[in-house]
Amino acid sequence: AQRVTQPEKLLSVFKGAPVELKCNYSYSGSPELFWYVQYSRQRLQLLLRHISRESIKGFTADLNKGETSFHLKKPFAQEEDSAMYYCARPGPDSGGGADGLTFGKGTHLIIQP
């Protein structure tokens, strides 16, 4: 079964400090991986996907196939980054892409002033 592991339930850092949210996945060739974010009282939304190699709101994530990781990083945290972050990958039938996402359990990021 496809697995996504986020080892930290809670991560608290001070404003301006670097942030790294960890995500590891079970090996299955070349995975597609995503980070979704849920701000307080807002709906879950896509933050970034590895295929795009983009930086969104200062966040980046690099796929490390050797370590089977897709950690989310930001050099200088801001208070508005406080949210729940979920790492996710497509379900087992990833060829079709229609069978939903497998999510990690999430990391609650708190940025202290």
Add this chain to the structure above:
Amino acid sequence: NAGVTQTPKFQVLKTGQSMTLQCAQDMNHNSMYWYRQDPGMGLRLIYYSASEGTTDKGEVPNGYNVSRLNKREFSLRLESAAPSQTSVYFCASTEGGTALSEQYFGPGTRLTVT
């Protein structure tokens, strides 16, 4: 565009009662999903519909049924609610056809079963 809408926002049921959660999307998406979110568990897929007329079980389908009424609407039914079904339920949709498609989520339905 409203995106993905869900009704109701909140619901309290007694054990054994039934109810249907409604979901609709106005983005002409092919695929729709129902997830449940429990503390410390993340989101888990209940059922999905890859396209109009098809539905399939996800990771945690027991106790639920779904109907893909048309391309826009995908409902989730609890026939006999149990306290273990207390959760926040999210509907999502995606254009589909590729594992890279972004999923768009509704605001959620908070269900409590007593």
